[in-house]
Amino acid sequence: MCENEDDIITVGKYVIIKKQNFKKIYKVATNGILTLGRDTVQMHEIIGKTFWTTFEMIPVKKGKRTYFLKEVLETESLNDLLSELPSGNDNRTIVDDGTSQKLSKEEILRLQESGKTGKEIVGSLIENNKSFLDRTEYSQEKYLKKKEQKYLRYITIWKPNISLLHDVYFQLDHNKIGNLRMDSLSQLLSYSDVQSDGLYILYDSGSHGMPAAAMLNRIGANTEGHLINLHPGNVPQLALVNAMNFPREQLDRLINVNIYSFLRLYYQGESAVLDKISKKVHNNCINKIKENESKNDDESLVNNEISQIEETDMKEGNLNNINESNDKVEHSTNGSLKRKRDESDTHEAVKVTVVKKPKWLMETQYAVELVKGSKARGLVIVAKEHPLNIVTALLPFLGFSRPFAIYHAHREPLQETYMMLKQKQNVINLRLLSNFLRSYQVLPDRTHPDILTSDTGGYLLSGYLVQ
Amino acid sequence: MSFNKVKEFIEEGDVIILYLGHNNMHSLEIKAKIPNKNGEMVDNVFQTKYGALKVFSLVGHKYGTKKKLSRGWAYVLQPTPELWTLTVPHRTQIIYSPDISLILHLMDLVPGSIVIETGTGSGSLSHALIRVIRPHGHLFTFDFHEQRVNIAQAEFEKHGLSKFVSSSCKDVCIEGFGKELETKADAIFLDLPHPWLAIDYAVSTLKKSGGKLCSFSPCIEQVQRTCAKLISKGFIELNTYECLQREVHVQYKNLPILNLECLQYENVDKDMAQESENEKQEVKLLTAMHARSLPGHTGFITIATLPPFHVRKMEINLKSKD
Ligand SMILES: C[S@@+](CC[C@H](N)C(=O)[O-])C[C@H]1O[C@@H](n2cnc3c(N)ncnc32)[C@H](O)[C@@H]1O
Numbered sequence: 001m002c003e004n005e006d007d008i009i010t011v012g013k014y015v016i017i018k019k020q021n022f023k024k025i026y027k028v029a030t031n032g033i034l035t036l037g038r039d040t041v042q043m044h045e046i047i048g049k050t051f052w053t054t055f056e057m058i059p060v061k062k063g064k065r066t067y068f069l070k071e072v073l074e075t076e077s078l079n080d081l082l083s084e085l086p087s088g089n090d091n092r093t094i095v096d097d098g099t100s101q102k103l104s105k106e107e108i109l110r111l112q113e114s115g116k117t118g119k120e121i122v123g124s125l126i127e128n129n130k131s132f133l134d135r136t137e138y139s140q141e142k143y144l145k146k147k148e149q150k151y152l153r154y155i156t157i158w159k160p161n162i163s164l165l166h167d168v169y170f171q172l173d174h175n176k177i178g179n180l181r182m183d184s185l186s187q188l189l190s191y192s193d194v195q196s197d198g199l200y201i202l203y204d205s206g207s208h209g210m211p212a213a214a215m216l217n218r219i220g221a222n223t224e225g226h227l228i229n230l231h232p233g234n235v236p237q238l239a240l241v242n243a244m245n246f247p248r249e250q251l252d253r254l255i256n257v258n259i260y261s262f263l264r265l266y267y268q269g270e271s272a273v274l275d276k277i278s279k280k281v282h283n284n285c286i287n288k289i290k291e292n293e294s295k296n297d298d299e300s301l302v303n304n305e306i307s308q309i310e311e312t313d314m315k316e317g318n319l320n321n322i323n324e325s326n327d328k329v330e331h332s333t334n335g336s337l338k339r340k341r342d343e344s345d346t347h348e349a350v351k352v353t354v355v356k357k358p359k360w361l362m363e364t365q366y367a368v369e370l371v372k373g374s375k376a377r378g379l380v381i382v383a384k385e386h387p388l389n390i391v392t393a394l395l396p397f398l399g400f401s402r403p404f405a406i407y408h409a410h411r412e413p414l415q416e417t418y419m420m421l422k423q424k425q426n427v428i429n430l431r432l433l434s435n436f437l438r439s440y441q442v443l444p445d446r447t448h449p450d451i452l453t454s455d456t457g458g459y460l461l462s463g464y465l466v467q
Numbered sequence: 468m469s470f471n472k473v474k475e476f477i478e479e480g481d482v483i484i485l486y487l488g489h490n491n492m493h494s495l496e497i498k499a500k501i502p503n504k505n506g507e508m509v510d511n512v513f514q515t516k517y518g519a520l521k522v523f524s525l526v527g528h529k530y531g532t533k534k535k536l537s538r539g540w541a542y543v544l545q546p547t548p549e550l551w552t553l554t555v556p557h558r559t560q561i562i563y564s565p566d567i568s569l570i571l572h573l574m575d576l577v578p579g580s581i582v583i584e585t586g587t588g589s590g591s592l593s594h595a596l597i598r599v600i601r602p603h604g605h606l607f608t609f610d611f612h613e614q615r616v617n618i619a620q621a622e623f624e625k626h627g628l629s630k631f632v633s634s635s636c637k638d639v640c641i642e643g644f645g646k647e648l649e650t651k652a653d654a655i656f657l658d659l660p661h662p663w664l665a666i667d668y669a670v671s672t673l674k675k676s677g678g679k680l681c682s683f684s685p686c687i688e689q690v691q692r693t694c695a696k697l698i699s700k701g702f703i704e705l706n707t708y709e710c711l712q713r714e715v716h717v718q719y720k721n722l723p724i725l726n727l728e729c730l731q732y733e734n735v736d737k738d739m740a741q742e743s744e745n746e747k748q749e750v751k752l753l754t755a756m757h758a759r760s761l762p763g764h765t766g767f768i769t770i771a772t773l774p775p776f777h778v779r780k781m782e783i784n785l786k787s788k789d
Contacts (some may be wrong), residue, residue, distance in 0.1 A: 007676065052677070053779045074594045096707065161575045183565070183710050186572035190564055193547045195598045197577040198473060218599065220578025333786045377473055399473060401533025409717065413754055428486055428542055432715040432755070438688075440767065442694045442706040447687055449709075459715070464486075466542050467532045 007050050009157060014243040015051070016158040016168065020149045023168045025160065025243050038065055044399075046157055057153035063113040067153065069322055075154050076119050076145075079182065085268045099129040118151035137445070156264060160215050160243050169208065169240070174294040174456070176239075178207040178382060179409045181457040183435045185210065188380050191405035196223035198377030199370055201397055203230045205384045209240040211407075212254065215380065216241065222252045228367045228376075230259040230394075231383070257367045263393060266368050273361070354384035375399030381406040395426070398465045406461040414461045421463065430463040468628040470594065471547055471601070477528045477543065482625055485534075485551045487515055492548060494554040496625065499523040515541065515562040546626075550593040556614050561591035562658065562683060565712035568767055571599055573708075573770040574654040574679045578603055583648065583672065585639045585654045585665065586608040590619040592656070597631045599625075605631060607648060611638040643668030643680045654679040662689065670700050670773065677775040682762040693769055701779045702771035709767055717757045724748040 009015060009028060016054045017024045017035060026034055032043040034241045041057055046069065053077055057067035103111075103125065111121050125147060126132050132140065158164060166185060169177045180188075194200050194215050204211050219225035229236055236256035264275050315329060381387050387406050404427075409415050414432055421427050438453040470479040477483060477497060482530050487494045492745040493513070500508040518537030528534060530545045544550060549564050562570070572591070575692035576582060576599040584596060602674075623629045637645070640661055644648050653668045657676070662682045669680055680702060682693050694705055709727040726748065773779065 004676070052775050054778075163572055163575050182572055183569055186568035187571070187712075188567065190549055190568040190595070193549070193598075196601050217577055220603075221577050223602065400529065402473075402531070403547060403549075404563070411755060415715075415717050415753055419753060429489065431489075431491075432717055434713050434715060436711040436713065438709055440690070440709070442705070442707050442769075444691065444692055444695065447691055452729075464544060465531065466544075467529070 008163055009046050009049050009051060009053075011047060013245050015046070016160050017155050018158055019155045020152065022149075023158075023164070023171070025165065025389070033225055036325040040066045042066070042068045045071065049157070051157055051159040054154055054156045057155065070153070072154070074154070076117070087185035094228065098417050100129055101125070102130065112151075118148075120155055121151050122147045129208040137394065140146045160245065162217050162244070165213065165243055168208065169210065170454075170455070173230075174454070176208050177210040179456045179458050180207055180210055180332070180407060181435070181437060181454055183437045184407060184458050184460060185214055186382050187433070187435070188382070188405050188407055189214060189285055189461075190404055191460065192380045193403050194218045194378050194380075195225070197225050199226045199228070199374050200378045200380070201228045201230065201371075201376045201394060202380045202381075202382070203390050203394060204237070205232050206237050207382055209236070209238040209242075211380060211382045212236075212238070212256075213240040213244050216246060216250060216254050217244065219250070221247055221252065226255065226370055227251045228262075228370060229254060229256045231256065232259055250296075255363055255370065256365045258360065259365045259393075261364045262367055265364050266371065270361075272366070273364075304444050333439045371397045375402070377402055379404035383408060384415075386413045388420055388449070391417060392420070395465055400467045402463055403462065403464050407458055408461075409458045411454070411459045414459050418461055424467060428466050430461065433460045433461075433462065434458070469654070470551075470597075473629075474530060474545060475705050477525045477530060479523075479526055480625070482546055483525065483530075484543055484544040484546050484554060484624070485515070485520070487517065492554050494548065494551065495522050497522060497525055517541065522643060524665055525722045548598050551594050555589050557589050558618060559588035560584075562598055563762075563765065564595075565710050566683065567592055567595045569708065569710050569768055570656065570681055570683065571595060573706075573768065574656065574681050576600060576604075576654060580604045580653040581607075581651055581674075582645055583609070583652045584609045584642075584658075585656070586611070586658060587619045587634055588658065589615070590622055592621065592658070593623075593632065594628070596656070597628050601631050605633070606653075607644070608632060608634045609632070609637045609639050609644065611636065624699075632789045639668065640664035641722050643744045644672045648672050650675050652678060654681065656680075657682040657693075658684075660689070663692045665679070666693070666696045666700055675776040677723050677773050677779075680771045680773065682769045684769070685764070687767065690767045690769055694771075697771045698767075700773075702773050704772040705769065706771075707767050707769045709764070711761065711763065711765070713757055713761055717752055717759060718756070719749075720754045721749045722752055724750055 011028050011030055015026055017026050017034060017036075022036070024036070026032070026043070028043070028047060030047075034041045034043050039057070042060070045055060046053070049071065054072055056072045056075075058070055060066045060068055060425070088411065093380060107119075108125070111124060122144070135143065162259075163182070166177070166182055170181065174181070190213060191304070192200065196219060197309060200215060200219070202211055202215055212227065215227050219227055223377045225260065231237070241251070241254065261273060265275070282338050288462075306324065366428035376398045379394055380396070381390055381404070383390055387408055391404065391406060395404070405415060406417065411434070413430075418430055418432050421428055439450045440449055443449055469483065474481070479497050481497045481776055483495055483497060485495055487493075495513055498511050501511045503509045506748045513520045513522050515536060519537030520536060520541070525534065525543060528543060530543060532543065533540045534543055548567075551563055551637065552567070555561065574582070576596070576756060578599070578601060581604055582596055582600055584775045585608065586595060587593060587608040593606060593608050600606060608619070613636045616634050622630070623632050623634070640659070643665075649671050650682070651674065652672050652673060654674060657680070658671075659665060662684060666680070673680070679696065684690050684693065690707055694707070697705060746763070
């Protein structure tokens with residue numbers, strides 16, 4: 001069996017709960033509760049078990065839809081019900097008048113609440129179904145699959161990985177990950193050449209951290225690579241990064257930074273950034289926007305930076321931890337970088353007496369140091385906004401001969417970006433792409449494309465930066 | 468040595484991509500002399516439509532910059548697996564980047580993964596596999612065609628990748644992947660005419676803790692036989708996909724505007740229709756168009772999961788009970 005610590009389910013880890021075709025992400029807690037539709041499941045039984053363990057949901061009390069879990073070694077499957085029945089017919093005699101099931105809704109509900117196993121319930125459903133025997137074998141199988149989904153109460157615990165997490169989100173609500181279908185996501189990773197070493201830059205305006213998680217996954221554990229994750233909001237969206245259970249060491253090489261703070265710090269230096277904040281704090285956030293800066297930009301920036309300060313104040317205990325781990329990374333990657341930062345720390349401590357250096361500023365400084373130390377090896381933009389200004393602002397950080405890839409749910413903004421970049425003549429091999437993906441049902445003599453296919457894969461613009 | 472780290476300047480021995488245009492790219496090795504047809508060493512000169520390029524003169528040239536040719540210029544790029552796939556000398560059919568990307572995603576590869584590939588073919592997929600599993604992982608790639616194995620191996624060496632890959636000549640459908648690799652692999656990829664013949668070996672080669680098997684086949688009959696075999700061997704979560712990439716061509720177009728409204732009214736002076744003929748109105752529009760033809764089919768990608776050993780046994784027990 002598995003002795004590896006990574007394979008044990010422990011408190012604080014994210015896991016994937018699989019019940020038939022349904023999957024859900026769950027964070028393991030000491031007395032955790034999971035809701036599955038109308039069912040409530042007490043989850044503490046999974047702690048200490050290995051991934052891939054299967055549990056049966058057993059009602060705490062007859063008639064209640066609250067369950068506790070019991071580890072099982074064997075699961076029952078409805079398929080053996082089929083072999084107990086005479087095999088199917090053709091369907092010429094079936095008339096759908098809504099009366100084929102003799103059991104009423106209430107009777108079925110009573111069966112469920114009586115504590116009968118899923119198999120027993122489906123057995124009664126079949127017994128009381130006039131037309132079941134008249135169905136084709138194929139349709140009997142399909143019927144059972146559907147009932148299995150509804151009445152069998154087994155869950156299996158899986159370890160999260162990118163393809164599973166993507167699947168969960170894409171099935172549940174693909175809007176949450178910016179409609180980023182797996183073929184588009186996988187091509188973003190290829191066309192940005194992300195791998196274990198080098199510096200990568202990502203701009204993502206909100207996909208629950210899907211691209212960041214996927215890129216950090218490709219950068220890997222115990223490697224040299226770094227990822228700067230630029231975001232426009234108050235806090236980065238990191239749900240899926242967290243769900244990957246990355247080790248601390250790997251997470252420390254993901255630097256989440258507000259894009260406005262990053263660019264301001266890079267071009268104007270620290271005093272500009274700090275001035276900006278203290279001024280705004282004193283003005284009590286009610287701001288007259290200067291003419292030369294776009295309204296949105298300024299407003300959201302101020303809100304960001306202030307809320308980030310508050311956040312840091314609240315979590316002061318955490319701050320030290322993070323500093324420590326940051327320093328560790330620097331040690332392993334670049335000794336001189338750390339020294340430089342220590343100097344600037346003491347230097348700033350004298351100058352900035354009112355505002356304590358918040359975590360976001362440290363992170364932003366780290367990001368700026370990284371881009372000053374080396375050009376990025378790849379650039380990815382997953383934008384809800386118009387991507388042109390974003391790519392224009394970020395291309396200077398990319399190395400020559402290095403690739404970039406931009407994703408957008410719509411074609412038109414990429415079309416315009418394509419034209420503008422083409423006219424600037426510092427990129428080559430520009431390609432605007434869209435993909436067609438479909439999945440197949442593969443069965444003996446019954447293979448065909450799945451009836452339903454996603455038709456919103458979005459668009460990709462890829463190219464290489466040249467001088 | 469140009470795949471394993473980012474370089475600023477071209478050195479002797481590098482493999483570079485000469486970019487002359489969208490569909491006009493070539494990979495060149497930076498050497499002073501190359502053998503000609505008769506095996507004599509001659510100056511390494513590459514002919515392009517913009518004039519001849521003395522390849523060795525690129526030494527010291529900066530990657531990502533222009534190189535002047537007699538009738539134009541070219542860009543010199545450092546290769547990526549994607550550029551390599553577009554320029555690799557074909558010894559076989561190859562897999563292209565859209566399918567490669569999906570394959571890497573579905574196999575859940577990360578730095579450190581141990582992955583097996585067969586057949587090596589032209590090594591198009593191999594380069595992308597090595598990129599993902601570097602630096603701690605390893606690719607074991609097999610082909611039963613000796614010359615292809617040797618050429619691929621020579622390319623891995625030239626590209627500075629030999630540390631991360633072992634290639635061997637073997638008929639995997641008869642000999643399997645070898646004793647040394649038993650219970651070692653995180654993922655196995657098959658691009659074979661008879662993938663189902665390799666699946667028995669795949670089961671014993673994947674790790675005890677389970678793993679992924681991915682198969683690429685152009686024909687649906689191959690997919691059906693492969694899936695049947697996979698299910699009988701305890702693989703679960705089978706999915707088959709097809710992915711086609713379409714390129715969109717972006718262009719400004721001038722669209723004439725017809726003035727038809729004037730025709731509803733009687734015209735006193737002259738024929739308005741005639742007039743609009745003379746001074747045509749136009750609107751400039753940014754347009755997008757799909758290519759006239761595209762590869763309408765490449766192959767079906769099948770992915771399957773082999774559960775950990777202890778769970779696998781449980782399912783086999785259930786089977787035998789039936
Ligand atoms: C289509 S090519 C693979 C192309 C490769 N995926 C690429 O992207 O370059 C298939 C290869 O499988 C090899 N092959 C076929 N049957 C084999 C077998 N039984 N054992 C090992 N190699 C085999 C062939 O020699 C051929 O080179």
